[in-house]
Amino acid sequence: MPTDHEPPLPRRADMVDLFAGPGGLDVAARWLGLDVYGFEWDRNACATRAAAGLNERPHDVRDFGPADVPGAWILTGGPPCQTFTVAGSGAGRKALDEVLGYVDRMGAGDDVSGDLACLEDERTGLVLEPLRWALEADERGSPYKVIVLEQVPAVLPIWKRMGDVLEGIGYHVVADVLRTEQFGVPQTRRRAILIARLRGEPELPTATHRPYRKGIDRTLGAADLLPWETMGDALNRGYDFQVISNYGTGGDPKLRGRRSSREPAATVTGKISRNQIIDSTGFPCPRFSPGEAGRLQTFPLDYPWSGGDIAQQIGNAIPPVLALHVLSAAMGSQVSHEDAMKVVDRPWLDTCDSAPLDYLQRVGLLFS
Known part of the structure; x- marks a missing residue:
């Protein structure tokens, strides 16, 4: 699906987003003033990316590596969750110990690509692609300064084992499960998040809203937190x-x-x-x-959903506001709920012309 206006690889970017989908992390990055290049193979998601002004050429992340997007200092990724989610096939959950073993072997320098092809469902092995990219970047002498990964809660043990490997090459890592409604998302959803930084101790974002409890009034709870969104x-x-x-x-x-x-x-x-x-x-x-x-x-509201299977595109995406909080935390800052809602309520195509949060101006030289 390449188009005349899209520059070919390689190109420079602040951020590489693996398994980018229709743009959850890309949208948050755009709000923050980051130039992002997303790798996505699904043509329906690429149709939405094209309509949204994001790079749209279908890619398989396994065919590329850090050398293809030189200069990027942030690596993000949300690998397919179908084999790990409770509603999915369960192949990833059954292969958890096997996948953890592959993480250890990758950390020891082994090439496990041939073994991954033998997994019951090839999508399970895709969860290891961000680690491959991170290790290859380190071997090239140009490691990513910030890494952010997200997946369903069942993947948290993999993120933590990956964190051990990343700490072995100089990163500081934190990983845990976050609840989306605690960050102003009008939806209950849990995501396993990993943040790794080369400089400074990373912290997960601080919740802005109270957790949802069925039957409990939204006005009750910690006074320093907002009621969850409806x-x-x-x-x-x-x-x-x-x-x-x-x-x-x-x-x-x-x-x-x-x-x-x-x-x-x-x-x-x-x-x-x-x-x-x-x-x-x-x-x-x-x-x-x-x-x-x-x-x-x-x-x-005006995000230009396009192509087929739009409901699946929407369901697969990370909520951009959660991504906004996580990316900001990864770079040592906290976004207010007011700023988050300001960008959600802004027409999307206006965002294509300017970064409403001008985040890079506030980051300064922290990651230079």
Whole structure:
């Protein structure tokens, strides 16, 4: 899908994003004034990237390495989660010990690419690609100064083992699971996050909002934290509604999960377009549009979703506001909720012309 206006590799960038999808981390990077080059192979996601003004040529990260984007000082990645998520095949979870062994071997300098091809599901091995890139960059004498990785919670043991390897080549590392609603995302979702830095001790971002607890009033809790964000406030439909999930609860397909518009959304997945919505009288309402589903992930409402399988694109993405907090923390800063909402509510194409947070001006020479 290359186009005449897209420069060929190699090109310079501040940040390389592996498994970039339709742009979750790329959107946050753009808000922060970072020039990002994303590697993504899915042509539907690339169609959205093209419409959003992001680089759009399909790539397989296994065919490239740090030499292909010289000068980049940040490495990020959110490998495919299908084999690790509870709703997926489970092949990654079953192969966890095997994958951890591959991490150790990579740290010892072994080439494990041939062994990865023997895994039950080849997508499982993709979780190791960011480590390959980091190790190759270090061997070239131009290590990334900041590394940020995200995945489903089941991958946390892999991130921690990767952290051991990265610490062995000079990085300082922190890894844990974050809850999206604690960062102003109107959705409950948990992500395993790794931050590694060459200089200074990294810290995970500080929560700005209270954790969601079913049946607990959002105004109750720590006084220094904001109430969690609701679907109603995010979408502004003008009426109360209830979302009936496509998923069964407790394994019973008849027990559909329900959330009201005065709560955060349940985890947004590729099946969000199948969720039913009813008003307070039980009357059916329009289902979520792509813009609304994207907004529950904290993409701007006008983000130009394109190509096919849009619901899956949206469900696979990291919420840009969570990415904004994580990237900022990785570079030693904290973004306020007010600044985060300012960029979410800004028309996306306006962001293409300028970086609303001018982040690099505030970072200064910290990573030069």
